[in-house]
Amino acid sequence: MVRELKINGTLIHDESDCYVIAEVGHNHQGDLEKCMEMFRSAKLAGANAVKLQKRDNKSLYTKALYEKSYDHENSFGKTYGEHREYLEFGRREYETLVEYAKEIKIDFFSTAFDFRSADFLVELDMPAFKIASGDIRNIPLMKHVAKFGRPMIVSTGASTLDDVRRAHDAMAPLNSQICLLQCTAGYPARFEDLDLRVITTFRETFPDKVIGLSAHDNGIAMATAAYVLGSRVVEKHFTLNRASKGTDHAFSLEPLGLQKLVRDLRRVRVALGTGEKRVYPSEEPALVKMGKQIVAAREIEPGEVLTSDDIAIKSPGGEGFYPYEIDRVLGRRVKNRLKADDPIKPSLLWS
Secondary structure, X not given: OOOEEEEOOEEEEOOOOOEEEEEEEOOOOOOHHHHHHHHHHHHHHOOOEEEEEEOOHHHHOOHHHHOOEOOOOOOOOOEHHHHHHHHOOOHHHHHHHHHXXXXXXXXXXXXXXXXXXXXXXXXXXXXXXXXXXXXXXXXHHHHHXXXXXXXXXXXXXXXXXXXHHHHHHHHOOOOOOEEEEEEOOOOOOOHHHOOOOHHHHHHHHOOOOEEEEEEOOXXXXXXXXXXXXXXXXXXXXXXXXXXXXXXXXXXXXXXXXXXXXXXXXXXXXXXXXXXXXOOOHHHHHHHHHHOXXXXXXXXXXXXXXXXXXHEEEEOOOOOOOOHHHHHHOOOOEEOOOEOOOOEOOHHHEOO
């Protein structure tokens, strides 16, 4: 069964590198120039994609929540609605970002939090769609997005396997290009809550789907562990400065952290190898320097029969019998005089 996903020309599968998404979210703080700088920094760090979040705030939130007081250190408005509107990009900003992403050659898409946002994004010809953990039970929205026929990346935080199955079974008849991300909806997520082995569970439960990780933990190590378990997409929140104003910055990666994440994910793919145990040319010097061989323990005259007192096992290796071949040495007659520490080779012994 083929397990693969194609996003904007990049084919993701079990043998591929990890597809790395820098989740900008609203860490741009409503500033288009800053957002473009984040796109550029993510590209330089090696990320495959950058992602924003799109909300039609007035239709998404109840009137009570929209007008709720939200006046604190991380707020960009006195009410929650004012805060969300301050951070929200409209068509002008999105069109600028779409063209900029094409210019610097990085994939750009967004999370659709509601029907209007989904329609807004498909009009911009987004190469993929993200569904947030909060919508894992929002079957109507997922089916609506699935009909666009674009790759869907679905986070599964705060859900059960039954919830994930329900979501998958609703989308799959409409769209086969689905990636499921193991996710823990903690901000940041505690390491003991990450449940990375769910990646294995997902791979077994959905054998034709690419599985990934939406990682809200602090650091980069868990993404490489997830890759070993079979994750081929990773999403990490991204910022230019972790001390910036806003709730997501503190657990986001800065450019250097993202660069190291991409580096380590590329390395782990190569390091996993093929599963065949072999000796590499790069190991030959160590094999000689640290290896051992059978040598003469003393001066030995031609015709003598070798006993355990006549041989020793010493470094370096390379010329004589290996130690495991000792039974091929004992009881054999030597052809030529041997000095102490001379390697005992097959050519020096009588049959």
